Amino acid sequence: MITVTSVEAQNRFGQLLDKAQREPIIITRHGRPAAYMISPQDMNELQEARARGDTQGKAQRDWARASAEAWNEFDSKFGSFADEHSTL
Structure with a gap:
């Protein structure tokens, strides 16, 4: 690119x-x-993928959303483990 x-x-x-x-x-x-x-041509491919529902992309978004929700729930119960050595 x-x-x-x-x-x-x-x-x-x-x-x-x-x-x-x-x-x-x-x-x-x-x-x-x-x-x-x-x-x-690239634009057409992107639009076709979006029209198909892009099932792989949807699965990845669903996984990311579920992971974030699980982390937020864990963090609210136990707090963050970030310290001065953390890369977070």
Whole structure:
């Protein structure tokens, strides 16, 4: 993936349109992703996956939600184990 700033994207828009046909482009603002430029084919694939319900993505989201709920319940009962050595 190519990463460019929003200013670069403005200055090189035509060139980036051509490159987006081959690979996605990340457009950043203040060092963070602000937008993606992708080909129409990639967009169609994303829309089709969303229309199918993206069962794998849904399963991952459900797992993440269940994990977060379990952790929140544990944390409310026992408190956090984070200390000065924790990477949390």
